[in-house]
Amino acid sequence: MGCVFALFFLEQPQTQVGSMKSQWIVSAFLVMCCLQWGGVISCTPPPKDEPTKEAPAETSAEPQRESAKETQQEDTPKERTSEKTAEPNVELPVESIVELPAEPNADVPHERTPRDTFEQQQEPIADAAVAEQPPEPATPEPATPEPVIPEPSQERMTPDWGTPDDILLEKVQSNINWASLQWPPSVTFKEGKASRAIYGQVYVKGLTDTVKAAHPGLRAELGFGPWGTTPHSHPAQWKWVSATYVKNTGLGSNNHEYSATLPAQQAGLYHYAYRYSLYKGPWQVADRSDYGRKGTDDGVTLRELGVAVVVKVGATFRIGAMNLHCLIESPNTRFQALAKQWATLQLDVIGLQEVCAPSAGGADSAKTLATLLKKAGAGTYHSIFVPTHTATHGGVSYQEGLGLLTRVPVIEHHHTPLPATGTPPTGAFPRKMLWARLATPVGVVSLGSIHLSYRSDHESWRVKQVDTLKDVLSSNEAWGNARIVVGDFNAKQQTTPITNMGKQNQPTGAMAFSDLLKGYDTGLTFPAKNPSIRIDFLFMAQPSAALPLQAKDGKRLFLKPLSGGIYLSDHLGLRATLGVQ
Incomplete structure (x- = not known):
C-alpha cells in the first residue's frame, strides 16, 4: 500500500504536492518499499496509452542521381562497326553532361564524383527501438582512399604459324558503349620522325550522338x-599522347573521331592502340574496327592492335621465290640442298609454288623446308600453306598449293580465289593468291604468292587473274608501305598478263607494279636445265605517300645442278633486295 500511496503522489501535479521537499520524501519512501518487497511487487509504473514514435529514416548526405552506368546496362548496344547506326537518344543526367568533376584536393577529404555515387551502397534503415536510444558521440573516421582498379588479367594463346601471341583482354567496365582504333591498321615512318595521323572513334549513348563538338x-x-606487348600486360612500357577531337562521323554522325600522331622513336617494331575515358572513369582500350573487325564489341586482342614499323635509314629486305616441283624427282635430296643454299642468302621471305602434302597424310613441303632451314643454321622460319587442288603423279595423290616461308613477323594472312567470277576453261583447276601482311625492316609489306593457269589457251583467263590479284593487293585491306607479288605466272614477258602488271587497272585504279629484276638479270627461269623463257617474276608497287623503296639487286638462283645432274626444281629460283631510299 505504501508503494501505491507513493505512486499516487508522484502522479499528482507539482502544485498538489506543495514543495520539492515533499517530492524527495515520497521518493525515498518508494525506494524503501521496493527494497523491502523486491521481486514480489513490481514498482514499475504502468505504460501510458500513447502512440510510439517512429525512428526517423536515415538520408544520404548527397541527393540521389540517376546512374548512367545502370542505364547503359539496360540498353545493350548493337554490334558496331566503324559506321554506327543512329539510336534513340537517351540523355545523360544534366550534371554528367555539363560539368566535369573537379580534381580531388589532396589537402581535404575527397568529394565523391557522380560515378562514385552511382556505385555507393545504401545504408540499411536503423531499427526503431535502436533509433530511440540516446545517440553516442560521433567519432570522426579518417578519409578512405579511392580504391585502385586492378589491371585485367590476360590469357595467352600461341598461334602455330608464328604471329605475336594473342592476348584476350578483359573488357573494362565503363560508360563507353563502343570504341575503336579506326585507321590506319599500320604505319611506317623513319627513325627520328613522327608518324602520319592515326584516327580513333568512340560512341557514348546520349553524348556523342547528341553533342556535335569536343x-x-x-x-x-x-x-x-x-x-x-599490350597496355595491360606491360603498362609501364606503354606511352600515351593526347588525341584531338576531329569531327562527328558514322551513320547519323553519332561517333566522335579523334586524331593523334606517334612521336619520333628508335628503329624497331611497335604496337599501338587508342584508349578512352568518360568523366575520369577507367580507361577503355580499343583495337581495330576495319574490314569486319568490331573494335571493343568483340574484346581486344594483341593481334588486332595497330602495327608501327620505325625504319632505319639503310635498312634492307630480302625476298625470294621458287616453284618447288611438288614432291617428285628426289624431293628429299632437293629440299636438303635447297635449304643449305637458302641459308647462305639469309632471305627474309620466300614465296613458294607447287607446295605439296601427301593426300595420305604428312607434312607439307613448306613446313619441311622450314625445319631444314633451321638445321642449316638459317634461324627460325614460319611456314604457311594453303592447298588449291589435288594433283597426281606416278599414281600418288597430293594436295598441291601455295606457301610462304618467313622469318619476319606475320601480322595477318589471307588467300583469295583467282579469278573471283566466271567459269574456268577446260583443263583449268582452282587458282588462288596466298598473301600476308608482314612487319619487315623496311616497313609493313603485303606480299602474295601466286601460280596462274598454265595452258596456252588460258591467256584470257590469266588476264582476269592478274586483274584480280592487283585489285586485292591495291586495296586498303592490304594496307602497307609496299605491295609485292611473286611466283609462277605461266606467262611470257611480253604477253598481256605481264604487260598489264605494269599498268594501272581501270576503273578500279589498282596500282601499276614494277619488275624488280629489271636491269639486273634476264630473268629466264624455265626450264631449269636450259632456261629459254621467263615465266617467274617478282613485282612491287607502292602507294604515293609511302616511304620510297628501291630494288638494290635482283638475281636468278640455282642455275647449276647437284652432283648427279639433279636440279633443285624444274624452275630456277629468284631473289631481290629492297632498300630504303
Whole structure:
C-alpha cells in the first residue's frame, strides 16, 4: 500500500504536492518499499496509452542521381562497326553532361564524383527501438582512399604459324558503349620522325550522338609500346599522347573521331592502340574496327592492335621465290640442298609454288623446308600453306598449293580465289593468291604468292587473274608501305598478263607494279636445265605517300645442278633486295 500511496503522489501535479521537499520524501519512501518487497511487487509504473514514435529514416548526405552506368546496362548496344547506326537518344543526367568533376584536393577529404555515387551502397534503415536510444558521440573516421582498379588479367594463346601471341583482354567496365582504333591498321615512318595521323572513334549513348563538338568529359589518347606487348600486360612500357577531337562521323554522325600522331622513336617494331575515358572513369582500350573487325564489341586482342614499323635509314629486305616441283624427282635430296643454299642468302621471305602434302597424310613441303632451314643454321622460319587442288603423279595423290616461308613477323594472312567470277576453261583447276601482311625492316609489306593457269589457251583467263590479284593487293585491306607479288605466272614477258602488271587497272585504279629484276638479270627461269623463257617474276608497287623503296639487286638462283645432274626444281629460283631510299 505504501508503494501505491507513493505512486499516487508522484502522479499528482507539482502544485498538489506543495514543495520539492515533499517530492524527495515520497521518493525515498518508494525506494524503501521496493527494497523491502523486491521481486514480489513490481514498482514499475504502468505504460501510458500513447502512440510510439517512429525512428526517423536515415538520408544520404548527397541527393540521389540517376546512374548512367545502370542505364547503359539496360540498353545493350548493337554490334558496331566503324559506321554506327543512329539510336534513340537517351540523355545523360544534366550534371554528367555539363560539368566535369573537379580534381580531388589532396589537402581535404575527397568529394565523391557522380560515378562514385552511382556505385555507393545504401545504408540499411536503423531499427526503431535502436533509433530511440540516446545517440553516442560521433567519432570522426579518417578519409578512405579511392580504391585502385586492378589491371585485367590476360590469357595467352600461341598461334602455330608464328604471329605475336594473342592476348584476350578483359573488357573494362565503363560508360563507353563502343570504341575503336579506326585507321590506319599500320604505319611506317623513319627513325627520328613522327608518324602520319592515326584516327580513333568512340560512341557514348546520349553524348556523342547528341553533342556535335569536343566534350570536356570525354578523353582520348593514342598509345604505343614494344612489339608483343599490350597496355595491360606491360603498362609501364606503354606511352600515351593526347588525341584531338576531329569531327562527328558514322551513320547519323553519332561517333566522335579523334586524331593523334606517334612521336619520333628508335628503329624497331611497335604496337599501338587508342584508349578512352568518360568523366575520369577507367580507361577503355580499343583495337581495330576495319574490314569486319568490331573494335571493343568483340574484346581486344594483341593481334588486332595497330602495327608501327620505325625504319632505319639503310635498312634492307630480302625476298625470294621458287616453284618447288611438288614432291617428285628426289624431293628429299632437293629440299636438303635447297635449304643449305637458302641459308647462305639469309632471305627474309620466300614465296613458294607447287607446295605439296601427301593426300595420305604428312607434312607439307613448306613446313619441311622450314625445319631444314633451321638445321642449316638459317634461324627460325614460319611456314604457311594453303592447298588449291589435288594433283597426281606416278599414281600418288597430293594436295598441291601455295606457301610462304618467313622469318619476319606475320601480322595477318589471307588467300583469295583467282579469278573471283566466271567459269574456268577446260583443263583449268582452282587458282588462288596466298598473301600476308608482314612487319619487315623496311616497313609493313603485303606480299602474295601466286601460280596462274598454265595452258596456252588460258591467256584470257590469266588476264582476269592478274586483274584480280592487283585489285586485292591495291586495296586498303592490304594496307602497307609496299605491295609485292611473286611466283609462277605461266606467262611470257611480253604477253598481256605481264604487260598489264605494269599498268594501272581501270576503273578500279589498282596500282601499276614494277619488275624488280629489271636491269639486273634476264630473268629466264624455265626450264631449269636450259632456261629459254621467263615465266617467274617478282613485282612491287607502292602507294604515293609511302616511304620510297628501291630494288638494290635482283638475281636468278640455282642455275647449276647437284652432283648427279639433279636440279633443285624444274624452275630456277629468284631473289631481290629492297632498300630504303
